[in-house]
Amino acid sequence: MKLELRNIQKKFGEKEVLTGISFTAEGGKAFGLLGRNGAGKTTTIRILMDVFPADNGEVLLDGKAIQYGKVPIGYLPEERGLYPKKPIMDQLIYFARLKGMNHKEAVKSIDYWLERLGMAEYRNKRLDTLSKGNQQKIQLITALAHRPQIVILDEPFSGLDPVNAMLLKDVVKEQIAEGKIVLFSSHQMNYIEEFCDQIAILNNGKIVLQGELNDIKKNYVRDRLVVRSEDEERIMRELGACCSENEEGGLIIQLPSANDKQRMMRTLANTYDIDEVKVLEPSLNDIFVQYAENSHTNNQAVGVMGKGEGRQ
Amino acid sequence: MKQFGTILKFELKNYFKNKIFVGITVFLVLLIAGVMFFPRISGMFHRDGVSESKERPVMLVFADRTEDMDVIRQSFTASFPGYDVRTGETDLTQAREQITSGDVECAFVITGPTSYEYYVDNLSMYDSKTMTADEVLQNLYRMNAMVGSGISQEDAQQILSAQITHQTKNLGKNQAQNFFYTYVMIFALYMVIMLYGQMVATNVATEKSSRAMEVLITSAKPVSMMFGKVIASCLAGLIQLVAVFGSAYLFFNMNRTYWDGSGIISSIFDMPLDLLVYMLVFFVLGFFIYAFLYGAIGSTASKLEDINTSVMPLTMLFIIAFMVVIFSMTNGSVDNLAMRICSYIPFTSPIAMFTRIAMSTVPFYEIALSICILIVSVVGVGVLSAKIYRVGVLLYGTTPKIGAVLKAVRRG
Numbered sequence: 076m077k078l079e080l081r082n083i084q085k086k087f088g089e090k091e092v093l094t095g096i097s098f099t100a101e102g103g104k105a106f107g108l109l110g111r112n113g114a115g116k117t118t119t120i121r122i123l124m125d126v127f128p129a130d131n132g133e134v135l136l137d138g139k140a141i142q143y144g145k146v147p148i149g150y151l152p153e154e155r156g157l158y159p160k161k162p163i164m165d166q167l168i169y170f171a172r173l174k175g176m177n178h179k180e181a182v183k184s185i186d187y188w189l190e191r192l193g194m195a196e197y198r199n200k201r202l203d204t205l206s207k208g209n210q211q212k213i214q215l216i217t218a219l220a221h222r223p224q225i226v227i228l229d230e231p232f233s234g235l236d237p238v239n240a241m242l243l244k245d246v247v248k249e250q251i252a253e254g255k256i257v258l259f260s261s262h263q264m265n266y267i268e269e270f271c272d273q274i275a276i277l278n279n280g281k282i283v284l285q286g287e288l289n290d291i292k293k294n295y296v297r298d299r300l301v302v303r304s305e306d307e308e309r310i311m312r313e314l315g316a317c318c319s320e321n322e323e324g325g326l327i328i329q330l331p332s333a334n335d336k337q338r339m340m341r342t343l344a345n346t347y348d349i350d351e352v353k354v355l356e357p358s359l360n361d362i363f364v365q366y367a368e369n370s371h372t373n374n375q376a377v378g379v380m381g382k383g384e385g386r387q
Numbered sequence: 388m389k390q391f392g393t394i395l396k397f398e399l400k401n402y403f404k405n406k407i408f409v410g411i412t413v414f415l416v417l418l419i420a421g422v423m424f425f426p427r428i429s430g431m432f433h434r435d436g437v438s439e440s441k442e443r444p445v446m447l448v449f450a451d452r453t454e455d456m457d458v459i460r461q462s463f464t465a466s467f468p469g470y471d472v473r474t475g476e477t478d479l480t481q482a483r484e485q486i487t488s489g490d491v492e493c494a495f496v497i498t499g500p501t502s503y504e505y506y507v508d509n510l511s512m513y514d515s516k517t518m519t520a521d522e523v524l525q526n527l528y529r530m531n532a533m534v535g536s537g538i539s540q541e542d543a544q545q546i547l548s549a550q551i552t553h554q555t556k557n558l559g560k561n562q563a564q565n566f567f568y569t570y571v572m573i574f575a576l577y578m579v580i581m582l583y584g585q586m587v588a589t590n591v592a593t594e595k596s597s598r599a600m601e602v603l604i605t606s607a608k609p610v611s612m613m614f615g616k617v618i619a620s621c622l623a624g625l626i627q628l629v630a631v632f633g634s635a636y637l638f639f640n641m642n643r644t645y646w647d648g649s650g651i652i653s654s655i656f657d658m659p660l661d662l663l664v665y666m667l668v669f670f671v672l673g674f675f676i677y678a679f680l681y682g683a684i685g686s687t688a689s690k691l692e693d694i695n696t697s698v699m700p701l702t703m704l705f706i707i708a709f710m711v712v713i714f715s716m717t718n719g720s721v722d723n724l725a726m727r728i729c730s731y732i733p734f735t736s737p738i739a740m741f742t743r744i745a746m747s748t749v750p751f752y753e754i755a756l757s758i759c760i761l762i763v764s765v766v767g768v769g770v771l772s773a774k775i776y777r778v779g780v781l782l783y784g785t786t787p788k789i790g791a792v793l794k795a796v797r798r799g
Binding site for chain 2: 087090121124126127148150152154155156157158171172175214
């Protein structure tokens with residue numbers, strides 16, 4: 076299964092919100108849609124879900140225009156909220172039925188999910204009697220109960236305690252393993268790094284970077300080394316300005332260019348008592364900050380990164 | 388279509404699970420039961436307390452010409468059957484005190500053959516005793532005059548008591564008879580549209596402010612949402628009306644004999660069937676057109692507090708329509724120019740045209756035209772409202788201006 080957005084454009088009044096968004100998300104993999112606040116993530120998701128049409132461009136599923144109503148889509152919005160005064164079961168059934176399930180199927184599936192998320196005891200309680208984290212789990216059920224083929228999770232981890240976050244991680248992994256298309260939108264880069272094979276970074280309605288996360292990292296300019304050594308103080312002293320302390324331990328050495336990598340490694344190994352030396356791969360956080368922050372100046376330099384076409 | 392059914396069922400269930408909705412309906416039914424059974428119950432009390440009925444209010448009559456006193460008393464007693472008429476018992480000063488203290492209800496002091504003074508403690512708005520007294524004294528005066536000029540007493544009496552009979556041949560509708568049920572129906576329509584319109588607006592705004600909308604708008608089509616909500620509230624309103632008027636009709640028939648004397652109440656329940664059908668048609672269409680707009684307005688409000696100010700223009704429009712109709716009804720000129728125009732404007736036609744049908748004779752093509760305009764408008768307003776709704780529910784922050792919303796709707 077393959078979900079494809081092609082050249083999606085959208086204007087609100089005079090303001091161009093999306094200027095030609097294209098990306099492909101595949102079944103059995105998680106796709107991370109990143110971007111700062113107001114970058115156009117929610118608009119992209121709404122177009123993808125047919126809340127409003129795009130001015131231009133198309134949404135394809137397996138190469139054909141997506142048929143809304145036939146392809147179940149699950150959505151966990153960033154702005155959470157259901158009916159606070161209504162019993163949980165009633166509203167979950169309502170939402171599942173809106174998405175096309177019959178009553179019997181809905182009850183069965185909802186009961187499974189309530190059990191799976193440890194919420195069975197709240198089945199007939201009113202939503203507003205639950206804690207925030209538990210309300211969020213109920214909201215997650217509205218996104219998953221109707222067995223969607225495409226799952227869109229907007230900031231799924233915000234507001235969850237570590238135990239619930241772990242539970243959600245397991246659920247997300249299950250969904251991916253079932254071959255579903257999982258679309259993530261989040262500011263919490265560690266979760267994206269953990270789940271997503273592919274990412275796209277949006278800025279000002281444009282995709283400024285996209286591709287396989289591993290490739291992006293590998294193809295990133297490899298001009299920094301991480302060194303762990305007994306002689307860290309000596310290295311700092313002797314190499315001077317190009318050294319800095321790494322937050323996670325060890326030293327970071329900034330090279331004049333990536334071509335100096337081998338030479339520096341040899342020098343280090345021959346001169347000092349070295350425990351470990353490796354190329355510093357950037358964290359997604361670094362990449363995000365760089366692209367989302369500098370996109371105005373970087374636009375020309377940044378291409379769409381896929382396999383093998385890095386920014387050396 | 389399946390979604391629409393799900394929404395309709397869910398919304399309708401909300402009404403029937405709403406304690407206030409159920410409470411008000413039960414209260415109204417009980418109230419009507421109370422009113423309808425009142426004559427029967429009060430009749431039972433009256434029969435028990437026979438002694439009560441003997442205590443009739445006292446009316447004093449004074450006259451300078453004591454020679455006519457008997458005749459005067461007989462005439463007053465005959466004309467005021469509910470009163471204990473007494474003559475020449477006390478003097479006027481005492482009588483005044485008795486009136487103020489409440490022992491005596493009123494007093495007539497006859498000062499001449501054609502003049503008298505009427506004493507009463509608090510003059511009621513509906514006091515028509517002077518009219519009766521005028522008549523009594525006028526008759527006495529005429530009688531005396533006739534007897535004085537040689538006509539025998541019997542002849543004079545016959546002349547004076549001559550009865551004129553007449554028959555009204557009504558070619559159109561009887562406005563006096565139709566007035567009350569038209570009034571009741573118009574008022575019911577007005578109340579239901581106002582109440583339920585506000586409920587639809589609040590319902591939409593609540594979903595928006597609780598953010599349930601985020602899931603709803605991605606799960607269901609705005610048109611299904613809008614039509615589901617409005618039709619559910621229309622059904623709830625109809626069911627409430629049927630419960631109230633149905634129980635009223637039932638209770639009335641159970642007590643029909645006790646209400647025989649009251650033409651007004653009987654006229655309400657003897658409403659012709661075709662009018663009831665028109666009532667239903669105009670109720671449903673009028674309800675839709677307003678409820679759609681109330682829903683659209685509700686979708687543009689971010690907070691529940693904003694609703695009251697947002698719906699004001701629409702509410703005013705409906706109040707004006709209601710006022711025009713009520714004024715025309717009370718003037719008896721339901722076919723005036725304003726009413727004719729209002730009969731074709733979709734926002735006013737439900738009550739204006741219905742009033743004209745009930746109280747006057749309207750050619751069928753005019754009714755059909757009015758209903759057609761209304762149906763087309765309902766569909767148009769429904770689709771427009773669904774579009775406003777789709778744009779409105781995604782707008783947070785300050786309530787947008789109408790122009791901005793319509794622009795956004797046009798852009799899609």
